[in-house]
Amino acid sequence: MTGGPRTEPIDARAVLGRCRDAVAPALRAAVARLDPASREQATYHLGWTELDGRPGAGGGKAVRPALALISAAAAGAPIAAGLPGAVAVELVHNFSLLHDDLMDGDTERRHRRTVWAQWGAAAAILTGDALLALAHEVLLEAGSPDAAEAARLLAATVRELIRGQAEDVAFEQRDDVTVSECLAMAAGKTGSLLATSAAVGSILAGGPAGLTAALHGYGAELGMAFQLVDDLLGIWGDPAVTGKPVLSDLRSRKMSLPVTYAVHHGGAAGRELARWLAAPGPAGEVTDEPQLRRIAALVEDGGGRDWAAAEARRRMALAEKALAGAELPDRPRAELVALGRYLVDREF
Amino acid sequence: MTGGPRTEPIDARAVLGRCRDAVAPALRAAVARLDPASREQATYHLGWTELDGRPGAGGGKAVRPALALISAAAAGAPIAAGLPGAVAVELVHNFSLLHDDLMDGDTERRHRRTVWAQWGAAAAILTGDALLALAHEVLLEAGSPDAAEAARLLAATVRELIRGQAEDVAFEQRDDVTVSECLAMAAGKTGSLLATSAAVGSILAGGPAGLTAALHGYGAELGMAFQLVDDLLGIWGDPAVTGKPVLSDLRSRKMSLPVTYAVHHGGAAGRELARWLAAPGPAGEVTDEPQLRRIAALVEDGGGRDWAAAEARRRMALAEKALAGAELPDRPRAELVALGRYLVDREF
Numbered sequence: 001m002t003g004g005p006r007t008e009p010i011d012a013r014a015v016l017g018r019c020r021d022a023v024a025p026a027l028r029a030a031v032a033r034l035d036p037a038s039r040e041q042a043t044y045h046l047g048w049t050e051l052d053g054r055p056g057a058g059g060g061k062a063v064r065p066a067l068a069l070i071s072a073a074a075a076g077a078p079i080a081a082g083l084p085g086a087v088a089v090e091l092v093h094n095f096s097l098l099h100d101d102l103m104d105g106d107t108e109r110r111h112r113r114t115v116w117a118q119w120g121a122a123a124a125i126l127t128g129d130a131l132l133a134l135a136h137e138v139l140l141e142a143g144s145p146d147a148a149e150a151a152r153l154l155a156a157t158v159r160e161l162i163r164g165q166a167e168d169v170a171f172e173q174r175d176d177v178t179v180s181e182c183l184a185m186a187a188g189k190t191g192s193l194l195a196t197s198a199a200v201g202s203i204l205a206g207g208p209a210g211l212t213a214a215l216h217g218y219g220a221e222l223g224m225a226f227q228l229v230d231d232l233l234g235i236w237g238d239p240a241v242t243g244k245p246v247l248s249d250l251r252s253r254k255m256s257l258p259v260t261y262a263v264h265h266g267g268a269a270g271r272e273l274a275r276w277l278a279a280p281g282p283a284g285e286v287t288d289e290p291q292l293r294r295i296a297a298l299v300e301d302g303g304g305r306d307w308a309a310a311e312a313r314r315r316m317a318l319a320e321k322a323l324a325g326a327e328l329p330d331r332p333r334a335e336l337v338a339l340g341r342y343l344v345d346r347e348f
Numbered sequence: 349m350t351g352g353p354r355t356e357p358i359d360a361r362a363v364l365g366r367c368r369d370a371v372a373p374a375l376r377a378a379v380a381r382l383d384p385a386s387r388e389q390a391t392y393h394l395g396w397t398e399l400d401g402r403p404g405a406g407g408g409k410a411v412r413p414a415l416a417l418i419s420a421a422a423a424g425a426p427i428a429a430g431l432p433g434a435v436a437v438e439l440v441h442n443f444s445l446l447h448d449d450l451m452d453g454d455t456e457r458r459h460r461r462t463v464w465a466q467w468g469a470a471a472a473i474l475t476g477d478a479l480l481a482l483a484h485e486v487l488l489e490a491g492s493p494d495a496a497e498a499a500r501l502l503a504a505t506v507r508e509l510i511r512g513q514a515e516d517v518a519f520e521q522r523d524d525v526t527v528s529e530c531l532a533m534a535a536g537k538t539g540s541l542l543a544t545s546a547a548v549g550s551i552l553a554g555g556p557a558g559l560t561a562a563l564h565g566y567g568a569e570l571g572m573a574f575q576l577v578d579d580l581l582g583i584w585g586d587p588a589v590t591g592k593p594v595l596s597d598l599r600s601r602k603m604s605l606p607v608t609y610a611v612h613h614g615g616a617a618g619r620e621l622a623r624w625l626a627a628p629g630p631a632g633e634v635t636d637e638p639q640l641r642r643i644a645a646l647v648e649d650g651g652g653r654d655w656a657a658a659e660a661r662r663r664m665a666l667a668e669k670a671l672a673g674a675e676l677p678d679r680p681r682a683e684l685v686a687l688g689r690y691l692v693d694r695e696f
Contacts, residue, residue: 033507034507035507035510035511035514035515037514037518038510038511038514095477099473099474099477102469102473103469103470103473103474121450121451121469122451122517125447125450125451125473126447126451126510126513126514126517128477129443129447129476129477129480129506129510130506130507130510132477132480132481132506133480133503133504133506133507133510134503134507136484136499136500136502136503137500137503137504137507140496140497140499140500140503141500147496148488148495148496148499149488151484151488151496151499152484152485152488152489154484155481155482155484155485155488156481156485158477158478158480158481159381159382159383159478159481159482159485162383162386162474162477162478162481163383163386165474166383166385166386166474167383169470169474170385
């Protein structure tokens with residue numbers, strides 16, 4: 001089947017909701033196995049409780065577990081076959097959030113205090129470590145003869161995540177980061193775990209290697225598109241939707257993808273942008289909003305906004321092309337396409 | 349065979365040296381796979397290079413890889429069968445050192461600057477994370493049909509390590525920690541990884557479950573003995589041997605096992621010790637050496653030194669008893685006994 005997916009009335013948000021409901025009991029059972037301190041902090045971090053003990057408002061979109069469950073369906077198995085993979089990738093994602101929030105010094109995530117800000121650095125380190133170990137345990141207990149292969153891929157993915165995060169940290173000290181370096185960093189930080197999420201269900205379900213590779217390719221390109229959109233939202237996103245301050249990525253002078261593109265390919269606007277990024281301003285965040293708006297205009301005039309939007313669309317097309325070349329049932333194919341488009345078509 | 353191990357002229361230091369040499373190439377090959385930043389920091393941390401790029405003086409005793417290699421021999425396999433396990437436990441041990449040094453604020457280890465002190469907190473977090481992921485990768489690539497079982501045990505062990513470390517951190521805020529809580533913490537922080545080290549070679553070699561369980565039991569009790577001796581050395585050890593300041597664990601008012609015992613069972617001396625521990629002294633380390641010597645005398649008068657020494661001997665006897673009940677060849681049996689006695693008979 002190469003003619004693209006059948007157009008079906010698939011509601012991506014409903015798919016995400018169903019998958020979140022399907023993974024929730026297994027995820028809660030996994031977290032319940034943690035030592036008391038890690039359990040308390042993970043339960044809060046995941047949005048299940050508030051600091052005063054009340055039930056929480058819930059966590060993120062749970063994109064990664066959704067991909068893992070649909071991945072099992074893509075291999076012709078019940079989504080339950082992908083469940084240990086879905087739990088594992090969500091645990092790994094949250095391990096990386098706990099450590100990243102600490103390393104980045106972020107005191108808030110989704111309008112809530114971060115674990116390190118509330119309980120201290122040691123808590124965030126240990127709870128993150130515990131979630132990573134738990135992810136491996138859950139996956140290796142899956143009972144699938146291919147669990148070891150899934151766990152090997154997960155471990156390799158964690159090293160890719162770390163490479164991306166290490167580069168992200170290193171780039172903050174540099175003013176000569178190229179677009180291709182920035183793309184490679186995003187492939188590590190975001191692409192690798194989405195790729196593994198989209199492949200792990202098929203691996204656990206014993207799907208053919210060609211299908212698993214196609215799903216992995218779909219997830220990798222979706223991840224790049226997702227990061228490009230995230231970077232666009234970090235500058236032009238609506239704070240009410242993103243949960244971050246307006247123009248947030250400019251406040252921290254972050255070398256995001258649109259900024260990096262404009263610096264290198266934006267002519268006069270790019271050179272002015274580069275001077276602003278390199279200028280030794282006062283320490284801490286830039287809070288002068290009129291100045292930030294002028295900087296955002298430089299990124300736009302330098303072509304950063306258009307390039308990132310076009311590149312996100314191109315990556316999403318590559319993701320769909322990876323699927324189009326593979327044999328999988330219509331329903332999971334349509335769900336993967338709908339999910340991808342929903343994630344990439346967020347307002348920017 | 350229940351009559352105890354044959355007495356053979358086994359030189360434990362030579363066994364450790366041979367095992368360290370046997371694991372070194374595989375360990376170096378594993379570390380070479382890390383991203384450049386993690387690789388540089390891990391290479392320094394492991395003692396292979398100095399900060400100026402010169403070759404390093406080498407790392408620790410490599411007790412855990414030695415146990416893993418002998419464990420394979422205990423199952424009748426060549427020690428090479430235990431190699432992926434040996435690399436994995438050494439990587440996990442060093443993951444925990446990198447994160448613990450940061451959490452404990454230790455700026456030196458074996459007279460060298462710690463990774464976080466040299467490169468910052470983010471470096472220590474990421475390099476530790478990378479070593480943990482790499483441990484799983486190496487183990488799951490082992491090619492043994494039992495690699496998944498070994499990796500599952502390793503992941504469970506990491507969670508035990510974290511439980512122990514989380515308790516250690518929490519105990520610093522409490523003055524009512526009991527001896528049994530302190531022993532349970534040591535079982536997590538030290539016993540669990542030594543137990544897994546002693547079992548992993550047998551698992552990878554397909555050893556019988558009874559033998560693997562006996563080796564695990566040996567390692568768990570050896571780990572407790574090892575921690576008790578470490579705590580004794582933390583107070584009465586020779587700084588030239590331990591690489592730590594004289595009376596180091598008292599400087600930080602650490603609730604180590606001998607101290608905890610004396611507080612609860614030491615009569616008048618224990619009560620005086622408890623008052624000193626609870627007194628809101630000046631922040632930071634105690635550096636008044638005559639005062640520290642008086643405190644050490646209170647721990648001794650309160651029975652903490654004798655109890656810890658006797659408990660270490662009792663645990664070592666339990667470790668040997670676990671081996672005595674198992675069927676394994678004479679040579680690895682004798683090596684395990686010699687290794688245990690060498691580790692526990694350090695001067696204290």
